[in-house]
Amino acid sequence: MTKSNITRRGVLKTGAVAGAGVALPTIFTSRAHAYTNEPTGSTVTLGFNVPQSGPYADEGADELRAYQLAVEHLNGEGDGGMLNTFSSKALQGNGILGKKVEYVTGDTQTKSDAARASARSMIEKDGAVMITGGSSSGVAVAVQALCQEAGVIFMAGLTHSNDTTGKDRRANGFRHFFNSYMSGAALAPVLASAYGTDRKAYHLTADYNWGYTTEQAIKESTEAIGWETVNAVKTPLGAGDFSSYITPVLQSGADVLVLNHYGGDMVNSLTNAVQFGLREAQANGKDFQIVVPLFSRLMARGAGENIKGIFGSTNWHWSLPDEGSQAFTRSFGTKYGFPPSQAAHTCYVQALLYADAVERAGTFEPCAVVEALEDFEFDGLGNGPTLYRAEDHQCFKDVLVVKGKENPESEFDLLEIVEITPVEQVTYPPDHPQFAGGSLGSCNNGA
């Protein structure tokens, strides 16, 4: 018979010591990490968080294509695209800081909670050191706040609300895409010369943060040129049939309809407006007009020929003649067989800008990357000379005013560039009332 030496107290003691021993290395290693998800091996992981399902899935698919192209170019595969035209020459085509670029993807479903969940999983499970993407301002604002807390960099994809770099701006977040204010500032003079200064406008507005800031921006800039705003009506997201919102427009005394809608909503509301004869109508002795502040080629394709002759603004278009745009269109078009959308462009550029900032900073540490991006001036990425302003992390560059093309030569040739509005005309002070109420705070390295 053997006598057991095991006692309750003994087990507890050993357990405590062993537990502390097991925990110790992780305590040390996490202290040794200066920031969240520091890449230690020969690769670095980026997280692409795009809508792969839901109403903006087409935009999301194009964003993902652009990111895959950017990863190829960063790793030195393919023709290099905009790496050849980018004014900063820090990127060598050997990954980022010599580490091969890998990526994981998440599905935002165009819903803030789903987008946060997928971003969190990419940060915590996959070790992503940077999150980028998105095709909705609601999503962008939510994910940007999450990245700030987690201590990773967020490079926003397609988001146009003033809030992203206004009241909801964050130190770890950066936006290359333009915004509602810029659309208003660029569109107003073009509208004044095309339709005159004595107009009465009626707004239909998508009922979320992007709709609100776009309505406000267009309202303020058109009222500044002498237009009057007759009415502004909020419409639920995904209303489907807009006919009951469209029919009161003609009786309101308005002679311009502004559709602050995006994606499927814009396709439906514009189609309804055309069906109800708004484009043939006369009001106040003038031809009735429709304006769509934010245009995209993917939307133009959805709206078909209803888009012809309608003014709007856009961040970028593949037919731009500059070297950078042409290089990007060439490598994207050769790989996928069709030209890239503005969503694809902004995402590709954001990936390059991040990689370049890391390369110049010499580290992936978020605060160092923030410093490298702040007040960074660059060129050769399709929008002419551009500044990443330090005060709000917004890019300042030229804005395109476009019009639905009357006689398209191909299925991609849907928008014609009316004017390239110079950056000075769309620049505003960081404390402009449309952007008030937010502060960047300080950058967060996490861990």
Add this chain to the structure above:
Amino acid sequence: MDVIILQILNGLDKGSAYALIALGLTLIFGTLGVVNFAHGALFMLGAFCAVTLNRLLTLSFTTVDETRTDFLGNPAKVETPYVEAWFGPEVGGWMIEWSVPLAILFAIPIMAIIGLVMERGLIKHFYKRPHADQILVTFGLAIVLQEIIKFYYGANPIPTPAPDAFKGSFDFGVLLGFDPLTIMYPYWRLVYFLFAMVVIGAVFAFLQFTTFGMVVRAGMADRETVGLLGINIDRRFTIMFAIAAIVAGLAGVMYTPILSPNYHMGMDFLVLSFVVVVVGGMGSLPGAVLSGFLLGILQSFASMPQVIAVLPGINQIIIYLVAIVILLTRPRGLMGRKGVMEE
């Protein structure tokens, strides 16, 4: 006054769609006793029949046109639809332009087959099960059908235009003595309303004036007795399921020029159609049609900016408010019969 007429007109097309879907729902519920939550998906499948026919007709072959260049500066590829090559550009172009009305012919057999397969393959196993089981299985089926459509057609709406002859709108105001351009109504919505009336009329005539319809009505009233008379009532009910599927499918086909179809359009209509059925009275066909139009028109009134200004958000809840009021005052719905779902 003109505003009121306009909103009534506006309610008509949506009301037509509600009425057609609710009619099919009531037919299925009245005959088979099944609460079919996949009915919205049938509406959506009908719409995608139109999309599919349009795609088939525009199937093209590619030739290289050396005189033009594409966006990359390479020689342009020109797509020519096969139908234009086979029947000449004139006839082929006409077929593509009229693809939505042509899709009616295309959709009838397809929806009939889908209906038969659904009923024989799945729903017949749930006749004796509680309504909750039926709702779960048909709802699940609806989600599966949606995801299949999303996989093949993508998530974004697909524009499917009406023939050129029906583009633009009709000036109702002038007809009624108002100023021009006060009451505009798109031609296609008028077509949709008339089409719905024809389909509804045909279904009622079929049930009222044919022997088949008579047997079905008898079966709806007392299934057991009709069975005892030696009539195979189950087979007739299966056919009624297929007819209900065709009605929902046709409603979807013709709705495509009004609302570019996407994979979840069925769900948007389904919930409202159920409210329509409940308000009209479970099992009552005229009730379903009447309340379909009624709620369509009410909804369009509630979306008027003047109304929203007073009662924000009313456009989202008006239908449910009406349902609550009607169920409180007339628990069987507007035209409900005694004894339905009351055992």
